[in-house]
Amino acid sequence: MSASVSFRSVSRRYGPIAAVNDISFEIAPATLVTLLGPSGCGKTTTLRLIAGLEQATSGRILIGGRDVTLLSPGERDVSMVFQSYALFPHLNVLENVCYGLRSSGIPRRQAAERARLKLDLVGLRNLDERLPSELSGGQQQRVALARAMVLEPQVLLFDEPLSNLDARLRRRVRDEIRALQQSLGLTVVYVTHDQSEALAISDRIIVMNNARIAQDGTPRELYDSPTDRFVVDFMGEASLLPVAIVAVKNGQAAIRLGPISLSLPHRGLPPGAATLAVRPHAVRLAPGTANAAELTGTVRRSVYVGDRMEYDIALHDPSCEVFVIDPGVTTPLTAGQPVRLSIDPARIGLLPPG
Amino acid sequence: MIAGAAGLFWLTAQAFLIGPHGPGLSQLPLGWGALAYTIATGALLATGLARVGWGRGEPFITGALTLVGGTILIFVLYPVISVLGSAIRDNNGIFAPLLFLTKLTDPAIWTWGGVAWNTLLIAIVVGAATTLLGLAFALLALRTALPLKPLLRALSILPIITPPFVIGLALILLFGRAGMITTWLAQHAGIPRSRWIYGFWGITIAQVLAFTPIAFLVLMGVLQGVSPTLEEAARTLRASPWRSFRTVTWPLLRPGLANAFLIGFVESMADFANPLVIGGNFSVLSTEIFFAVVGAAHDQGRAAVLALVLLIFTLAAFGAQHVWLSGARYTTVSGKGDSGLPSPLPSTLVGLCLAAAGPWLLLTVAVYGTILIGGFVEQIGRDNTPTLQYFLTAFSVDHGVGGWFLSGSAWPSFLTTMKLALIATPVTAGLGILTAWLLDRISFRGRKAFEFATMMSFAIPGTVIGIGYILAFNVGPLQLTGTGTIIVAAFVFRNMPVGIRAGLASLSQIDRSLDEASLLLRAGPAGTLLRVILPLLRPAIATAMIYSFVRAVTAVSAVIFLVTGGTNLATVYIVGRADVGEYGVAIVYAAVLIVFMALVLAGIQFVVGDARLGRRRAAPALVVLQP
Numbered sequence: 001m002s003a004s005v006s007f008r009s010v011s012r013r014y015g016p017i018a019a020v021n022d023i024s025f026e027i028a029p030a031t032l033v034t035l036l037g038p039s040g041c042g043k044t045t046t047l048r049l050i051a052g053l054e055q056a057t058s059g060r061i062l063i064g065g066r067d068v069t070l071l072s073p074g075e076r077d078v079s080m081v082f083q084s085y086a087l088f089p090h091l092n093v094l095e096n097v098c099y100g101l102r103s104s105g106i107p108r109r110q111a112a113e114r115a116r117l118k119l120d121l122v123g124l125r126n127l128d129e130r131l132p133s134e135l136s137g138g139q140q141q142r143v144a145l146a147r148a149m150v151l152e153p154q155v156l157l158f159d160e161p162l163s164n165l166d167a168r169l170r171r172r173v174r175d176e177i178r179a180l181q182q183s184l185g186l187t188v189v190y191v192t193h194d195q196s197e198a199l200a201i202s203d204r205i206i207v208m209n210n211a212r213i214a215q216d217g218t219p220r221e222l223y224d225s226p227t228d229r230f231v232v233d234f235m236g237e238a239s240l241l242p243v244a245i246v247a248v249k250n251g252q253a254a255i256r257l258g259p260i261s262l263s264l265p266h267r268g269l270p271p272g273a274a275t276l277a278v279r280p281h282a283v284r285l286a287p288g289t290a291n292a293a294e295l296t297g298t299v300r301r302s303v304y305v306g307d308r309m310e311y312d313i314a315l316h317d318p319s320c321e322v323f324v325i326d327p328g329v330t331t332p333l334t335a336g337q338p339v340r341l342s343i344d345p346a347r348i349g350l351l352p353p354g
Numbered sequence: 355m356i357a358g359a360a361g362l363f364w365l366t367a368q369a370f371l372i373g374p375h376g377p378g379l380s381q382l383p384l385g386w387g388a389l390a391y392t393i394a395t396g397a398l399l400a401t402g403l404a405r406v407g408w409g410r411g412e413p414f415i416t417g418a419l420t421l422v423g424g425t426i427l428i429f430v431l432y433p434v435i436s437v438l439g440s441a442i443r444d445n446n447g448i449f450a451p452l453l454f455l456t457k458l459t460d461p462a463i464w465t466w467g468g469v470a471w472n473t474l475l476i477a478i479v480v481g482a483a484t485t486l487l488g489l490a491f492a493l494l495a496l497r498t499a500l501p502l503k504p505l506l507r508a509l510s511i512l513p514i515i516t517p518p519f520v521i522g523l524a525l526i527l528l529f530g531r532a533g534m535i536t537t538w539l540a541q542h543a544g545i546p547r548s549r550w551i552y553g554f555w556g557i558t559i560a561q562v563l564a565f566t567p568i569a570f571l572v573l574m575g576v577l578q579g580v581s582p583t584l585e586e587a588a589r590t591l592r593a594s595p596w597r598s599f600r601t602v603t604w605p606l607l608r609p610g611l612a613n614a615f616l617i618g619f620v621e622s623m624a625d626f627a628n629p630l631v632i633g634g635n636f637s638v639l640s641t642e643i644f645f646a647v648v649g650a651a652h653d654q655g656r657a658a659v660l661a662l663v664l665l666i667f668t669l670a671a672f673g674a675q676h677v678w679l680s681g682a683r684y685t686t687v688s689g690k691g692d693s694g695l696p697s698p699l700p701s702t703l704v705g706l707c708l709a710a711a712g713p714w715l716l717l718t719v720a721v722y723g724t725i726l727i728g729g730f731v732e733q734i735g736r737d738n739t740p741t742l743q744y745f746l747t748a749f750s751v752d753h754g755v756g757g758w759f760l761s762g763s764a765w766p767s768f769l770t771t772m773k774l775a776l777i778a779t780p781v782t783a784g785l786g787i788l789t790a791w792l793l794d795r796i797s798f799r800g801r802k803a804f805e806f807a808t809m810m811s812f813a814i815p816g817t818v819i820g821i822g823y824i825l826a827f828n829v830g831p832l833q834l835t836g837t838g839t840i841i842v843a844a845f846v847f848r849n850m851p852v853g854i855r856a857g858l859a860s861l862s863q864i865d866r867s868l869d870e871a872s873l874l875l876r877a878g879p880a881g882t883l884l885r886v887i888l889p890l891l892r893p894a895i896a897t898a899m900i901y902s903f904v905r906a907v908t909a910v911s912a913v914i915f916l917v918t919g920g921t922n923l924a925t926v927y928i929v930g931r932a933d934v935g936e937y938g939v940a941i942v943y944a945a946v947l948i949v950f951m952a953l954v955l956a957g958i959q960f961v962v963g964d965a966r967l968g969r970r971r972a973a974p975a976l977v978v979l980q981p
Binding site: 052088 | 412865867868870871872873874875876877878881885886889890
């Protein structure tokens with residue numbers, strides 16, 4: 001039932017402006033892939049290209065191996081949950097959910113049965129006769145979800161579906177969407193500008209910037225070892241440290257950072273200057289001075305934020321500063337205190353020199 | 355596609371070139387076979403266009419485009435070209451561009467007090483006055499709890515269902531030299547009798563009375579679409595009622611206001627009956643066109659030139675509207691259910707509305723009193739003895755040899771009018787809404803030209819359409835003169851723009867994500883139109899249907915050229931009676947027409963129903979009793 005989606009060099013231009021510029025990707029069946037990026041990056045246009053609501057200027061779009069580039073939205077076997085939900089205000093809940101089935105020529109009674117099944121699935125019972133305006137935001141969202149799922153489409157599209165919900169509900173609905181996707185084995189393409197939402201829900205994330213793909217990978221890859229400076233910033237906080245690549249061998253780069261040496265995937269970088277992106281959780285701190293083979297620094301700032309401590313650590317070179325988050329709140333370090341740092345090589349990434 | 359286009363081309367060529375005796379300019383009318391052939395080739399053309407990717411490759415869309423475009427081509431552009439063709443010829447049909455220039459620069463048109471200035475001045479005054487009055491009524495009807503709502507609604511609908519010249523007639527009976535109020539003032543206040551009503555003031559007052567309800571209908575539709583949540587938002591942002599009206603409601607109403615002004619402006623310019631009845635020596639373009647054709651001069655060229663001037667004015671009005679509204683797009687019926695309640699109006703504004711609406715209502719009551727009573731007394735104002743003689747002359751039913759029959763003199767024209775108007779109503783509304791949908795939701799090559807062509811039919815006044823139809827359809831290939839068909843066509847293409855306007859105003863407030871959701875749910879464009887757009891357009895459809903029926907029944911200007919003995923219409927009959935001084939029969943007929951249309955109107959309202967926008971109704975406020 002669920003199908004793959006692939007883009008082959010797809011562009012969408014409005015006159016001289018490209019909303020989507022030469023994008024290629026593959027989405028495997030039964031996975032949830034998020035299009036993530038700041039507003040205006042082209043992620044919603046990409047989603048609408050999959051839906052057929054926008055026509056590609058060039059390139060080809062395939063769904064389940066079938067070329068759909070020129071097909072109308074109704075012929076593509078995809079459904080979409082709109083940011084505004086787009087519930088038909090003149091139809092009640094059941095009629096809204098039945099709409100797609102009735103359009104496909106399914107008799108009224110059978111359509112109602114299938115619609116009720118999906119309404120049960122999203123946890124909406126006994127609201128069949130309500131109009132959309134008589135529902136809460138969360139309920140409207142579920143109706144939109146049921147309406148999109150009732151056709152059991154090959155691909156389900158979400159355009160910022162949580163942006164109209166409050167924070168608590170947002171997390172719950174997010175988890176419900178993920179659970180449904182996994183239990184039903186759906187292919188889902190999900191657009192959001194919220195990186196924590198993307199990290200929590202996705203099998204894979206495609207980060208977009210300026211109408212192009214910045215990086216495409218699993219949440220862990222994107223967060224811990226971004227290859228792109230934009231992605232480093234967009235996915236969360238990180239410290240950027242100037243380092244030197246001493247040698248490259250078997251795909252690994254030997255790196256010199258102050259007194260210590262590290263070995264990291266070199267990602268095509270030549271020996272010489274480079275930048276190291278360090279997430280705040282990748283560094284462990286211990287009080288005290290150390291021997292020559294260890295990285296040391298001084299606590300510049302120490303902040304207690306409830307469930308964790310936040311530190312700014314000045315390294316050997318005073319212009320070099322690392323932001324560190326430490327779960328140990330019972331015995332906090334204080335400003336001015338010397339510390340030893342140990343870095344987890346699995347959670348840092350190498351970037352070109354900046 | 356090529357086959358379809360070639361087929362149509364071949365038909366056109368055949369129609370114009372093949373005469374009764376071999377090649378020559380045709381006089382032969384086309385028959386039913388040609389109609390079937392046209393439809394078939396049109397369908398072929400539409401399918402072909404869809405194949406090459408026009409209109410998103412949907413045959414339904416290209417089919418709709420072909421249908422609307424083709425009928426506009428035949429029934430709007432072709433007659434207009436016929437008129438303009440005769441503008442650049444002399445009256446013997448010989449090409450004469452110098453004569454055309456002489457006629458165009460005629461000082462009688464352009465000097466101050468000339469016919470062009472007169473028309474423009476009245477149109478601006480009437481457009482502005484009707485828009486403000488319409489807004490006042492819409493606000494009072496929808497946003498206040500005043501108990502006068504039913505009265506307001508009824509009274510504001512009345513003038514729409516009144517044949518326009520009747521208001522002029524009633525104004526003469528009230529304010530003319532021998533009118534009731536003039537006489538009373540002369541006797542009790544010593545104000546001398548004058549002829550002030552015949553001319554600018556008479557025309558302006560009659561038109562404001564006649565066209566305010568149209569503005570009211572347009573603005574009510576728009577006001578219903580303004581999301582109350584936005585007003586609530588403004589109120590919570592510490593805006594006073596006045597400020598929230600000024601900064602939120604008013605800007606959201608602007609497209610509607612521009613529409614209403616435009617409709618008033620163009621209506622005033624195109625109005626023919628009131629200037630005819632009450633204009634006196636004050637000439638406006640529409641009556642000048644009429645007299646140029648039917649008068650002693652019989653100068654079709656001059657009529658065409660005047661029509662050209664009128665066209666330029668109305669097109670300028672469209673341009674102004676475009677500039678005013680460019681860049682403003684207001685989507686307030688979104689896909690998200692709206693549960694706000696309208697906030698109350700500032701009290702100053704309510705006062706202003708009442709002050710504006712009051713005099714208008716008073717005058718309207720006087721006018722209708724005159725019409726409804728005037729037909730049932732001997733001579734209103736002078737001899738107020740009740741009588742049924744006029745009513746019986748017009749509408750008696752007798753029992754004779756063949757059973758009951760309609761012996762009154764008004765019956766034939768009444769029945770013809772009803773039949774033709776009822777045929778025209780669904781066609782008008784359907785074509786209008788379909789066109790609005792194509793213009794607003796579908797992007798296709800040639801959209802601008804298409805929009806221009808549809809709006810052209812709005813800018814062309816009835817007098818011009820009437821002459822154009824005579825020139826275009828008197829002889830083959832499309833010989834329609836003297837049939838009911840030509841009158842129905844005149845009704846449809848005269849009134850279709852109102853459907854387009856109403857549709858466009860409503861469509862611009864329906865969020866496009868609804869269309870997109872429907873398309874993704876496998877409803878094609880036809881299904882989307884039928885099951886999502888049309889239900890949401892119910893207020894607009896109601897407006898279009900009411901308006902097209904009523905306008906058809908009350909039309910004078912276009913059809914006065916087209917009626918024949920077999921297809922006489924009510925309005926033309928009434929004008930004829932009034933012309934020979936039979937005011938009693940004329941007024942009684944007008945009164946019957948008004949009552950009948952009120953019933954039909956209630957029927958349409960009942961069938962089409964109120965807008966189901968899925969909003970809560972305002973719950974009655976809880977009254978907390980103090981002990």
